[in-house]
Amino acid sequence: MNDKIVWDISITAPSQYQAISNGVLLETTEVDKNRKWQFNMDIPMSSYLVAMVVGNYEVEKKMSASQKQMELYYYPEDLQKAEPTYRHTIKMFDFLEQEIGIEYPWKVYKQIPVKDFLYSGMENTTATIYSDQFVVDDIAFNDGNYVTVNAHEMAHQWFGNLVTETSGKHHWLQEGFATYYSMLAEQEIYGEDHYYMTLFENAESLIAQTKAGRGTALLDPKASSLTFYQHGAWALHALRDEIGDVDFKLSVRTYLKQYAGRNVTTDDFLKIVSNTSGKDMSEFKNRWLTNTQFPSAEALQLLRKSNFMEQYFQLAARSISSFDESFNSYKETLRSPVNELLVEEMISQLILHKKTIESLNFIKKPLQPEMLRLDKP
Structure with missing residues (x-):
């Protein structure tokens, strides 16, 4: 934890692979049938956050609003999954710089999926690695995605890595x-x-x-x-x-x-x-x-300082009431604009009411697509 280092590191691997490490890539050179990658880290970093990855990767490079280079790695066969996997990355990076009030403290930021990783992600300085279970296509994104882990490991670049x-x-x-x-x-x-x-x-x-x-x-x-x-x-x-x-x-x-x-x-x-x-x-x-x-x-x-949470608590209190007693609260929940989180709570309560004929008839009409506009939180 307390060791801080600056270093140069070289990785030699078969030329068909990509080698990735912390810091800036200075150069690559051919060595027989292999390739050597030379990296430099000239800002002191914690020694426990040194990382080296070698594998078959492609990379998409982007720039943040502050002109920091971002390198988003993916397996060659996952080209169509790159966008949903890294969705919101630039927006979150720009937001964190603005919210924290301190520019991203390093020269480059890389994200690399790896196989059989013990944890969700690891915030190695400038080179986050994460489990490839978070590599998803556009459909799977709605069921589970990299957004939370992405934001968490990104925030570590300030909190844990810089300090x-x-x-x-x-x-x-x-x-x-x-x-x-x-x-x-x-x-x-x-x-x-x-x-x-x-x-x-x-x-x-x-x-x-x-x-x-x-x-x-x-x-x-x-x-x-x-x-x-x-x-x-x-x-x-x-x-x-x-x-x-x-x-x-x-x-x-x-x-x-x-x-x-x-x-x-x-x-x-x-x-x-x-x-x-x-x-x-x-x-x-x-x-x-x-x-x-x-x-x-x-x-x-x-x-309770949140108006939404007050609404949620009032609705949640109905979970111990009968359907008849809850009827008016459910009608209020379905008034436009509809809050998706409140509707989810209402539906969970309807399930507890064992999907009675009365409740099913109630929910069928108000949820006609032309009658509702869902405002996602």
Whole structure:
């Protein structure tokens, strides 16, 4: 974690393959029947994030709004899957630069699918590798895609790569931040309702973990992934609400600038937040970072600030009511413009009503295509 290196590395492999590593490709040379690729990384990076990939790949090169080169790799037989697999990549990259307020800190960004990968993705500096199970065509995209993992590993280029934790106790500074900023990137694509639904679903999982007696503090180095990732993201959402957008963004920018290329602790970050906002962070730390119980009451208060979540909670409360008692709520849910997330909740309740003749007749007429306009969140 604490080792920072600059380096040159060369990879020699059969010439029919493509070799990929961190940093900038300086040159390729032919060596007998092989080829040698020479890479350079002249900005200090964590040694545990060095990566080398050799395989049969094609690449699509694109430029971000800030003129950073992006290299999107794919297997030759997956040409038609390249667009759906990497859909929204440039938009998310541009958004993260703007939202974070710090330009992408490296010269190039590569993404490479690999086979039999143990994890969803790994944020190697400038060279994310990810499981090729996320390589999908246009139809499969709707059932499962690379967007969330893509945004998460991309956010790590700032949170984890540019600024790195000193030890596992502060792991949320990497995973919590990457999860939070990937949620913001998805909000840019899918809308605010999607963001709040993700928060809600994460809260449900964290509450279940607490009720099962498996809750751990965010600053516990042995905490679960659920805690480091989802609880960490929740802590940042709560912090932003507490100190406001302006101070939150300024705190993050100051944090990244001050500790660029260095290792940090949670107190390093909180000190900057306190200095920027003029607020004592002790209570926030106790509630969100050292508390072994997920603060569900506070989370509910934050969720209720969303009009969509208020509508959702009112509809969800009908799940224990009869169909007759819920009828008027369902009619309101189907008023145009229709919110897809609320309709999904309504349909799940109709299924619980065992698809009675009454409910089926009710839903059949309002869902005529010419009568509805779906506003996707």
